[in-house]
Amino acid sequence: MSESLDLSLLKGTPQQRKDISAALLHTLKTKGCAKLKNHGLPDDLINEMFNYTRQFFALPLEEKMLAKHPPESTPNRGYSFVGQESVSSISGFEKGLPQGKFVRDIKETIDIGSANDDLIDNIWVPEEKLPGFRRFMENFYDSCFKVELEILSALATALGISESEMTLLHNKAENEFRLLHYPAIPASELADGTATRIAEHTDFGSITMLFQDSVGGLQVENQQNPGVFEGVESLDKTEIILNIGDSFQRLTNDTFRAACHRVTYPPTVKVGSDEMIPERYSIAYFAKPNRAASLFPFKKFITPATPCRYDDITAWDYNNLRIAKLFG
């Protein structure tokens, strides 16, 4: 995986901004994801984020279940126990592939939205179970939103589309963000291919900003070599791993393709061995276009050589179409 890109250059000279935006676009288009440093989120904040994430998942199951995700896909809020959600049902969706075999994800998650969302409320454990958790998460969400807008503006610059059009499409912060815990398991549990940590998938939104600990196992499909998945390790958990989601693929009429990714064995553990795969934590912030916005491709990307590939659909209808498949 290539070097981290220095996002502080977006605030440098106009030339530096242009160059770093172009580098970001190039890395995403070739590698499928980009690592970002100096993105503006303080190290302490990210470290605290991981601390809270660890503390949340360390609560007894019956306490986590006080914030339980409904059995169906919407509203996508609250705690999902190991086995509740299976991502393999959407593997290959945007590639137009038929649904493949069922693979069990061995992960637990909590999904969180904006504190100011007037459509959906968050689902929290009672404050006394994890004091400060709710407030911290709500603030972290807002901090991620600021970085999201900067990244989207940079991508707009690099793609030659209007920054304000891009911002207007995302200004309601109707995003989602998810804490993930992959429990420690013997490697043998993954050996026959019926289970994994998270099955191959693309994210639904515009961009995903991911934070991961140092365990490893995240793999992203190289955009120039379909079918080839490359490991993405973070030496430093304060780095953001950025990838493109399906909504952006639609908006750019496939100029930009969503990156397929998955989490499996970390590089330190031998496939099929008796070793234990250590537990792993990650945090994914899914930036999405406003619910009412159309995902019809920007005019610039519809040409005689590249006719429009997508129907007009709102971001919300598209989101629900995708998510409906996740909770079976």
Ligand SMILES: O=C(O)CCC(=O)C(=O)O
């Ligand atoms: O845990 C990770 O690194 C990836 C999580 C992910 O891809 C997702 O939740 O969509």
Ligand SMILES: [Fe+2]
């Ligand atoms: Fe993902």
